[in-house]
Amino acid sequence: MRTRDADLSDALMMKLFENSTEAIFFFDREGRALAMNPAAKNIVDPDILKQLYQGYPEALCGTCRGYTSELELRTCHNCYFNTPDSEEFSSYQVYLETKDKGIIPFAATFHTIDEASGVRVFMLRDLTRQFKTQEKFYQNKMMKHVIEAQENERKRISRELHDSVAQEVMGAVIDLRLLKYMTADEQLLKKVKQTEMSMTRLLNDIRNLSVELRPAALDDFGLEAAFRSHFKRMEQSYGLVIEFHSQLSDKRYGSEIETVMYRVCQEAVLNALKYAQVDKVKVTLAENDGVLRLLVEDEGIGFHPGDEPGGTGLGLFGMQERAELVGGTFSVDSGVGRGTRILLQIPLRNTLNKEGNPE
């Protein structure tokens, strides 16, 4: 006599079988399909379905595209179908050619549920989404590494130029200046003066190179100082006037955040210079409610978002990527004839890095 509990679990099992999103196949000892649920029927091509029911040897191979072993992403070596109940196949990854979604990765189990009759069950769960999430995660991580490596390398070369090369040249310039106390030869002094001028300009070029690679001010004095010197150079090099408002004074943030802020601002201002046809840009830097904000505005010609980009279009993408790396948001507000506003917001508190540890 059956108990109510058993009835209930029967009913539940039926519901599970009928409505589960997980594909379930039952096979007998000979490998003929005994039953499969609607989810399973949804995956498999009708022709192969028929073959499965008829117990065609290797019918499953019509849809299976190999499982993932330690050695290969997709292999048929040591097929799970022939060796159920081995430790290896309690949970594994398999690729199936599906009816309408192409080759899809599944998490699978294949094991015997009835020793006496040899009935085996094959269960599949779609892994596409997990794979996508994982891929995105991996991509983010790689991007972070690449950007970090690039910044570190720039920092190294920048320091080298600044501390070593520039210092040497500086020494030589001073030596040249001393020469005028050592001789009264007018002609010689004139030549020395010319050399001193060239060397001084060379020294400036080296310093400029160093700052362009990565401003030491960013590491030593923080965002505001780095911004101010960058804007001064923009004005000197391109005649672009930058109206800069900052409420940060000399407050410091994590090096990663400061780098993102600096690079995004650099790119945004350069974009304004290149495309907006303006000679004035407004930059505002503020922190409130634990969010660091950077606003770059111009009153230039603007553009229609989504249009074919005037440049490579990589700049906007890069800014977006950098913002995402520190959990920030990045937005562009522009329209033809009404200028462009670029807003970067980075939350400061509760920032978790990718490993889930507090920064």
Add this chain to the structure above:
Amino acid sequence: MINKVDYGQELHMLRTALGYDFMSLALAEPAEYDYVLRWKYASGNTNDRYKRIVLQSGRGIAGIVFKTGKPFLISSVQEDVRPDNLFNYPITKMENLNSIGAVPVWNDARVEGVLLGGFRSGRRVNAEMLQALEEAARRGIGELNGKELLLS
């Protein structure tokens, strides 16, 4: 510099003679400003923004001419410069120039300045005009004697 030369006046006369809409002269600043190059004088300018720019060796019009000692010609800014490169030539934007030529000004076998002439209208600087500009620079401007480095 004891005898202060009126570069501005000289530049103005040169512009009248050569017929440019705009002319400017870049010179090195004195030692206390690290000898940086700036557009020091201009004639036919519409504003004073050109004074903002500090020229970097090898960049921009003056920078290239200064470093190479060779003349430089953009016969049509619109046609010859891609829009996303335009920012490299800020003076064209500031003075709305459409055609420019620039030549080095020599002094004792060194490039000490850059002389630039440009048009706003449809007129274009051509090879002959560039040559005339070069000859003017070779005659010397102000204290610069125009003596070129002659490689024997």
